[in-house]
Amino acid sequence: DKGALKNYGTNVLQNIINEAGALPTKNFRTGYFEGAKNISGEAVHALVDETNKKFGDKAEGKYGHPCHPGCIIQCSNVVPDKETGKAIVSPLEYETAWALGTNCTIDNLEHVAKLNRICNDLGLDTIEAGNTLAMAMDSGKIPWGDGEVAIKFLKKCYDPSDEDGKVFMQGTKFAADTWGVDRVPVVKNQALPAYDPRAIRGIGVTYATTAMGADHTAGYTIAPEILGSAGGDDPRGLKKADLSRAFQATTAYIDQSGYCVFIAFAILDIAEGMEGLEETVAGFLGKDSYDITEVGTKIIKIEREFNKKAGFTNEDDRLPQFFKDEKLPPHNVTFDVTDEELDAVYQNI
Numbered sequence: 001d002k003g004a005l006k007n008y009g010t011n012v013l014q015n016i017i018n019e020a021g022a023l024p025t026k027n028f029r030t031g032y033f034e035g036a037k038n039i040s041g042e043a044v045h046a047l048v049d050e051t052n053k054k055f056g057d058k059a060e061g062k063y064g065h066p067c068h069p070g071c072i073i074q075c076s077n078v079v080p081d082k083e084t085g086k087a088i089v090s091p092l093e094y095e096t097a098w099a100l101g102t103n104c105t106i107d108n109l110e111h112v113a114k115l116n117r118i119c120n121d122l123g124l125d126t127i128e129a130g131n132t133l134a135m136a137m138d139s140g141k142i143p144w145g146d147g148e149v150a151i152k153f154l155k156k157c158y159d160p161s162d163e164d165g166k167v168f169m170q171g172t173k174f175a176a177d178t179w180g181v182d183r184v185p186v187v188k189n190q191a192l193p194a195y196d197p198r199a200i201r202g203i204g205v206t207y208a209t210t211a212m213g214a215d216h217t218a219g220y221t222i223a224p225e226i227l228g229s230a231g232g233d234d235p236r237g238l239k240k241a242d243l244s245r246a247f248q249a250t251t252a253y254i255d256q257s258g259y260c261v262f263i264a265f266a267i268l269d270i271a272e273g274m275e276g277l278e279e280t281v282a283g284f285l286g287k288d289s290y291d292i293t294e295v296g297t298k299i300i301k302i303e304r305e306f307n308k309k310a311g312f313t314n315e316d317d318r319l320p321q322f323f324k325d326e327k328l329p330p331h332n333v334t335f336d337v338t339d340e341e342l343d344a345v346y347q348n349i
């Protein structure tokens, strides 16, 4: 079957973002990782083919897997063990392979899949866990790039009396403060995902301004900035407030509908898709029509009001200072979007 998501899942992005020089590597030190191809969606695809051939009916690996029956995108997967063909984890997403792999410079697919499985078992968010592992590596507690040591370290979280495990379970910022790391990629204390905001500025504006903390799914401007959807947008542009606000409002609208957010890739460019979504929601609400942006903006206003009452101000809508100070190789760029532009996202809603 054709289709990037069907064949390689969300992890098709591993090689794409790497080639764009925007793949955060070694706790956001560079935008290119030599080992990315080894843990990419293409690598999972090849492993599934290999184990299916070797183990036949007994093989459990899959790509083109619908995480719920009826989905025609089918971006999910099951990562098999090379030696037995049995499932290690399902699914291995791009963000996870990046967080537990690339950002920790681990390029062994089996180790990454095992780390993912442990996170699932512990109920840990994999982006937060990967960034916390990177804090352990940055502090010198464990070495960079050693998957086996990382697995052993993560397993400390099973022991409620283990000091490292207890700290780890509190997330990236808490671990960084405890272990003495000062390059901490968080916004509102939530760890950053798999796109460096210095190389792709619109997503940086979303990280900074969304009420949730650094959350790529809250306004996925990667679609126009890298994938050319909705007419495209220069990733290095500095005027991103309108783009990020529009994506945040539309995403809030899609999220409240209950549809998987990945339908956005299709409906951004196919008018009938958006009409279908509008009709579903109208039927549910018992209304003939409504304004998408209005619905999304109303949700965002409630979220921001909650944050305001919890003590958040515009000063919390910022990226960590090192993104402004440190140049990101290979393109040697910094996050040059001004604070005024960040504040413009929600100035007049």
Ligand code: SF4
Residues within 6 Å of the ligand: 065, 066, 067, 068, 071, 072, 073, 074, 075, 076, 260, 261, 262, 263
């Ligand atoms: S429902 Fe969404 S996440 Fe699940 S397979 Fe379909 S597109 Fe992928």
